[in-house]
Amino acid sequence: MAKIQAPVNKNEYYDVTFEDLTHEGAGVAKIDGFPIFVENALPDERGKIKVIKVKKGFAFGKLIELHEESKHRIEAPCPIYAQCGGCQLQHISYQGQLDFKKKQVEQVLSRIGKLDMTKVKVHDTLGMTEPWNYRNKAQVPIGEREGGLVAGFYQKRSHDIIDMERCLIQQSENDEIVQAIKNICEQYGIRAYNEEKHKGWLRHIMVRYGLVTGEMMVVFVTKTADFQHKQAIIENITSKYPQVKSIVQNINTKRTNVIFGDETNVLWGEEYIYDKIGDVKFAISARSFYQVNPEQTKVLYDKALEYAQLTGEESVIDAYCGIGTISLFLAQKAKNVFGVEIVPEAIEDAKRNAELNGITNADFAVGEAEVVIPEWYKQGNKADVIVVDPPRKGCDEALLKTILAMKPKRVVYVSCNPGTLARDLHILEQGGYETVEVQPVDMFPHTTHVEVIVKLVLKGTVD
The missing domain is CATH 2.40.50.140 (Nucleic acid-binding proteins)
Structure with missing residues (x-):
């Protein structure tokens, strides 16, 4: 040829x-x-x-x-936007970003999902009034340059760190603490980790911030378990920043670009900080998965409740439940909720969060959703509504088959990847479900990422 x-x-x-x-x-x-x-x-x-x-x-x-030029072109406000790989859309007006994300969802649903878009309502993307300073978690790599420490994000398509004092999509409180810790560590001669040589000590600084409570957690991600000048550094942080309630060390000994290692130890204060989404309070540990944009998370979960159409009589299964964020929202309106998650620590957090809120109609199980839920079905357990919020790879085939066999009246699909969402919707539609509404939510302004929530109903049932 x-x-x-x-x-x-x-x-x-x-x-x-x-x-x-x-x-x-x-x-x-x-x-x-x-x-x-x-x-x-x-x-x-x-x-x-x-x-x-x-x-x-x-x-x-x-x-x-x-x-x-496009009518949507603007001057990116971030001075290092051209170098940094954190944002991709700052040169587009915010309305232009919202339009792009809606179009992206429509295109993949049509091309990959083979959906009849004349029958599927894709709503305008739900954006933020103020789409800046929204991230409640900063994970900042640390490096060295000319004898001093640098803290920032990676340059596009590289692992070269761009030193910066502030990030326009981070909570300003996080920026302040990261810079303060960098300066304190520099003062005590702390060496940064060099990933090429696999030498040095401080790999990342992570800061978590509770938007409602104002509480903060500092996490040192280090190559080894030792910690020179530990007490002095802790006293320096806590004396200047009383909002810091927890200081944690995570040890990552491996030659990898994965941020966290397996061992996590509390150095000072509590194991958790707390935050609220709506009326639900959450305990957040160093390794907890907790949405980075709490304002838009409330928008997302309110939409999940709307699509679930709960009356108080329904049994609900929440696949990939994490620390129980969606489960506990659903439990406020459902008869009972059963959550499943593969990470044992997340399930312990989910149980703790249920107890924290006095919620007694939510139960949680450890395991793979594609294993646990089919087993529940074999035992005769069914759900009126199933909510799935899978990782980027989408739902496992075994789970989709169980949903089709169980035939819940409604499926609410929350996705961070429109491509795998479209693939799974095609399978569910082939198996007897109808995609009714699709709502893109802008959880990550100025990036190309979009969260999508979808309502599906079993064909032949009254919506």
């Missing part, structure tokens, strides 16, 4: 019109139907590009100059 020649060549220049964005936020131009992906370009813009890499079915280009 003859090799198909790409209609573009590396290092050559082309005038193009951009017609779309990739799910990573790059502009898409086409020459004779051949797609070229270009960072910092927006739909409806015209400009000159230089092709920098040609692959079998696509190419990458660099934007040289714009001839015509």
Whole structure:
């Protein structure tokens, strides 16, 4: 078979019109139907590009100059936006970001899910009034440069740390504490971890912040269990920042870019800090999965309650329940809720959170959702409503088969990955469910990520 020649060549220049964005936020131009992906370009813009890499079915280009700008183009407010890999959409107006995320969801539901989009209502993306300073957790890598410590996020497509004093999407309280700890550690001669040489000590500083309570947790992620000047550093932090209620050390001895190791020890204060979403209070440990945008989490969970249509008589299963965040919201309106989660520590947190809120109609089990829920079904247990909030890889096939066999009246699907969501919706629709409503929620402004919540009903039942 003859090799198909790409209609573009590396290092050559082309005038193009951009017609779309990739799910990573790059502009898409086409020459004779051949797609070229270009960072910092927006739909409806015209400009000159230089092709920098040609692959079998696509190419990458660099934007040289714009001839015509999009109405949604703005100046990114972050001074290190061009270097930092944390945000991808700051050069797009916020309304433009919300429109992009809705379109992204519609496209994957149609292309991957094969859904009839004339019958599926995709709502406008629910955004924030003030889409800045929303992240309640900072995980900041630490490095060294010219003898001093640097704290910041990684440069795009690298592990080079960009030193910074503030991040516009972080809670400002987190920024302040991270900088203070960096300076304190520098004062005591603490060495940063070097991942290439696998030497040094301080790998990451993590800070968690309770938006409602104002409580803070500091986590030192270190290569070894020793801690030089421990007492002095702790006293320095706690004397200046009384809102810090917990100081924790996590030890990660492995040569890996995974942040956390297996061992976690409380150095000072409590094991948990507390926060609230709506009327539900949560205990949050160093390793707990807790949504980083609590304001939008309330929006998301309110929508989950709306889609579940609970009257107080329903049995609900919450697959992938984590520390019980959605489960406890549902328990306020359901007869009973059964949550399942593979991480034992998360289930202990879920039980503690139920007790903390005086919720007695929620039970939690440790295990894989695709193993535990089919076993429940074999034992004759059924649910009126099933809520799934899986990881990015989506639901396991065994779980989807059990949902189809159990036939709950409604399924509420919460997803952080529109692609795997679309794949799973196709399976559920083939098995007798109808996708009724789809609500994108902007949990992560200025990034390409979008959370989606979907209401499905069993065909033949009254909605």
